[in-house]
Amino acid sequence: MGVTSATHDEGAPAAAQAANGSAGGGDATPAVSVKSLVKRYGEVEAVRGIDFEVARSEVFGFLGPNGAGKSTTINMLCTLVWPTSGEARVAGHDVMRERDAVRRNIGLVFQDTTLDGYLTAEQNLRLHAELYGVPRETVAPRLEQVMEIVGLWERRKSLVATFSGGMKRRLEIARGLLHSPRVLFLDEPTVGLDPQTRSSIWGYITELKQREDITIFLTTHYMDEAEYCDRIAIMDQGRIIALDSPAALKASVGLDRVRIETPDRDAAIAALRERFELEAQVAEGSVTFGVPAGEQFVPRLFAELGQPITSVSVSRPSLDDVFMSYTGTTIRDAEASSTDHLRNVARMMHR
Amino acid sequence: MATETSQPTTDGQPPRPRAGARPSTGSAASPASATSPGSAHAIAQVRVPTRSIGGELRAIRVVWRRELIRFSRDRLRIATSLVQPFLFLFVLGSGLSSLVSAGTHGVNFKTFIYPGVLCMAVMFTAMFSAASIVWDREFGFLREMMVAPVRRSSLVLGKCFGGATVAAFQGAIVIAIAGLVEVPYELGLILELFGLSLLLAFAITAFGMMAAARITQMQSFMALMQMAVMPMFFISGAMFSVVSLPRWLAILNRIDPLTYAVDPMRRAIFAHMNIPAATRAALAPGVTWWGWHVPTLVEAGVIAVLGLVMLTIAIVEFSRVE
Numbered sequence: 001m002g003v004t005s006a007t008h009d010e011g012a013p014a015a016a017q018a019a020n021g022s023a024g025g026g027d028a029t030p031a032v033s034v035k036s037l038v039k040r041y042g043e044v045e046a047v048r049g050i051d052f053e054v055a056r057s058e059v060f061g062f063l064g065p066n067g068a069g070k071s072t073t074i075n076m077l078c079t080l081v082w083p084t085s086g087e088a089r090v091a092g093h094d095v096m097r098e099r100d101a102v103r104r105n106i107g108l109v110f111q112d113t114t115l116d117g118y119l120t121a122e123q124n125l126r127l128h129a130e131l132y133g134v135p136r137e138t139v140a141p142r143l144e145q146v147m148e149i150v151g152l153w154e155r156r157k158s159l160v161a162t163f164s165g166g167m168k169r170r171l172e173i174a175r176g177l178l179h180s181p182r183v184l185f186l187d188e189p190t191v192g193l194d195p196q197t198r199s200s201i202w203g204y205i206t207e208l209k210q211r212e213d214i215t216i217f218l219t220t221h222y223m224d225e226a227e228y229c230d231r232i233a234i235m236d237q238g239r240i241i242a243l244d245s246p247a248a249l250k251a252s253v254g255l256d257r258v259r260i261e262t263p264d265r266d267a268a269i270a271a272l273r274e275r276f277e278l279e280a281q282v283a284e285g286s287v288t289f290g291v292p293a294g295e296q297f298v299p300r301l302f303a304e305l306g307q308p309i310t311s312v313s314v315s316r317p318s319l320d321d322v323f324m325s326y327t328g329t330t331i332r333d334a335e336a337s338s339t340d341h342l343r344n345v346a347r348m349m350h351r
Numbered sequence: 352m353a354t355e356t357s358q359p360t361t362d363g364q365p366p367r368p369r370a371g372a373r374p375s376t377g378s379a380a381s382p383a384s385a386t387s388p389g390s391a392h393a394i395a396q397v398r399v400p401t402r403s404i405g406g407e408l409r410a411i412r413v414v415w416r417r418e419l420i421r422f423s424r425d426r427l428r429i430a431t432s433l434v435q436p437f438l439f440l441f442v443l444g445s446g447l448s449s450l451v452s453a454g455t456h457g458v459n460f461k462t463f464i465y466p467g468v469l470c471m472a473v474m475f476t477a478m479f480s481a482a483s484i485v486w487d488r489e490f491g492f493l494r495e496m497m498v499a500p501v502r503r504s505s506l507v508l509g510k511c512f513g514g515a516t517v518a519a520f521q522g523a524i525v526i527a528i529a530g531l532v533e534v535p536y537e538l539g540l541i542l543e544l545f546g547l548s549l550l551l552a553f554a555i556t557a558f559g560m561m562a563a564a565r566i567t568q569m570q571s572f573m574a575l576m577q578m579a580v581m582p583m584f585f586i587s588g589a590m591f592s593v594v595s596l597p598r599w600l601a602i603l604n605r606i607d608p609l610t611y612a613v614d615p616m617r618r619a620i621f622a623h624m625n626i627p628a629a630t631r632a633a634l635a636p637g638v639t640w641w642g643w644h645v646p647t648l649v650e651a652g653v654i655a656v657l658g659l660v661m662l663t664i665a666i667v668e669f670s671r672v673e
Contacts, residue, residue: 078498082672103500104399114491118421130413131499133400175495179399 418513467589480514481559
């Protein structure tokens with residue numbers, strides 16, 4: 001506890017510490033630390049014992065298909081769900097024993113909007129400031145600040161009901177920041193938004209990282225978004241199956257991904273095994289396999305496969321491939337087979 | 352705000368870094384940068400205070416005020432909730448007047464049903480207020496409140512007070528038209544009617560909150576509301592005198608909490624009017640428990656205790672964590 005209060009209350013020494021051993025080293029309390037955390041709902045084990053640490057000022061991403069246990073984990077870290085076993089500390093506080101301390105130090109942006117449409121943007125934020133006991137004299141400047149970060153200052157007098165989906169999400173990010181949390185949780189911050197809005201939300205998050213001393217913990221099931229993170233934990237079926245920086249994860253795959261379209265997939269897969277000793281899979285409708293130096297491989301492929309090929313594409317490893325190499329399936333296929341797919345559909349229809 | 356943030360804020364003061372301000376992660380690590388423009392966007396750091404009684408009171412006030420803002424924004428709801436009392440008083444009341452005139456001993460039937468109509472107006476408004484928590488759950492706002500560093504009991508209390516205030520406001524409007532049905536405007540009577548309305552509003556909101564803790568869908572809640580409110584209204588004796596009821600109905604009448612709001616209101620109104628004792632005994636005999644006449648204060652106590660019990664259950668229910 002001594003360490004915790006020191007880092008929180010006295011800025012200068014903490015900053016010195018952080019400067020000396022920045023990436024989780026030194027005495028700096030990690031923003032989030034989780035040890036063998038488990039959540040069971042009856043027979044179903046949603047989270048099956050996970051361990052990880054998030055360093056201060058890091059952007060940490062949880063990546064995985066729907067139903068992998070990402071939201072359950074976030075809910076446990078936010079004190080909304082009681083862990084079955086294990087331990088978790090957020091901003092140095094235990095999520096079970098010091099729930100209030102955790103809540104004071106976190107900001108939350110949920111998957112579904114939690115704004116009051118009957119109130120104006122400003123009223124929503126003021127209500128939040130009062131619930132969190134933000135000192136009266138700081139409310140006004142802080143309010144302006146967070147609303148400018150997300151570009152909604154001009155719309156502060158508008159009723160939230162008149163906002164678009166992207167604006168609502170931005171307002172929620174502003175609200176999550178209002179009480180200067182040390183950790184900001186973003187649960188699927190861009191789900192259900194169009195690509196343009198998604199990238200603008202990411203613009204705000206990146207800017208935020210530069211302007212505030214804050215740790216960002218987010219979940220996503222969009223592979224391309226995971227690249228914005230400093231480190232990523234890949235989660236599948238309640239377990240963390242890989243944890244590293246996006247670059248390191250991609251390097252660990254090491255192979256280029258080749259996709260071919262062919263009239264007879266089974267024959268192509270058999271031919272690949274026979275002639276090149278390559279294990280190929282059908283993923284999202286095309287035959288897919290990994291080879292080192294994919295571009296050089298393509299001429300050989302056409303010459304020696306003995307099967308007609310209608311099209312071919314070669315790509316450098318992406319996080320998709322990382323997911324695939326660890327789980328043997330793409331994230332979209334994993335989702336389609338997941339029962340939580342239904343839940344997702346229901347949610348989309350609810351909107 | 353994108354890059355040049357070194358300008359002072361609008362009120363002329365430069366944003367001052369507070370004692371506990373953590374420097375930004377990027378360039379601010381070196382001490383020299385304190386004078387560089389890069390550090391000037393020092394964020395007004397907020398320190399969330401630890402839990403305190405003041406904080407809980409503030410939370411109650413916030414939730415309460417939100418309830419009032421929402422009610423005032425919903426003009427349609429205010430208008431529609433006034434229609435029903437008028438329908439009952441002037442359509443049903445006038446229509447039935449000639450039919451029941453033989454049994455009312457010369458008392459205006461509209462005056463007779465007035466306390467029941469007042470109670471119903473309060474009840475419906477209170478239930479609608481409680482329903483908004485189901486709404487909040489469906490639309491997610493409940494989660495925003497649940498994760499705040501305040502006690503759940505403060506949230507439930509704030510909601511209850513909010514619902515009670517709104518319902519009492521509705522009651523006040525019905526009290527304002529009392530003169531139209533020959534109820535005298537006397538301060539003591541008005542205060543008694545309003546006090547009982549407030550108490551009833553609180554109890555019904557607590558009941559609604561208790562139900563809303565378990566019921567997560569609006570349709571189910573509305574169905575429950577119909578199931579609870581109409582029988583309570585009819586059994587309470589709002590539309591008839593409780594003298595010489597069949598035994599089963601007399602028992603139900605004593606169990607119905609609304610009875611303990613309608614009865615003291617009616618007795619108070621009649622006491623302030625020029626009505627012979629025999630008529631009062633026939634129309635407003637008062638509630639009896641095994642022959643004992645239950646006084647107004649005890650009746651009010653029944654409502655208060657019921658309200659508190661339901662409020663406690665609601666708090667316990669909302670404090671559970673998955």
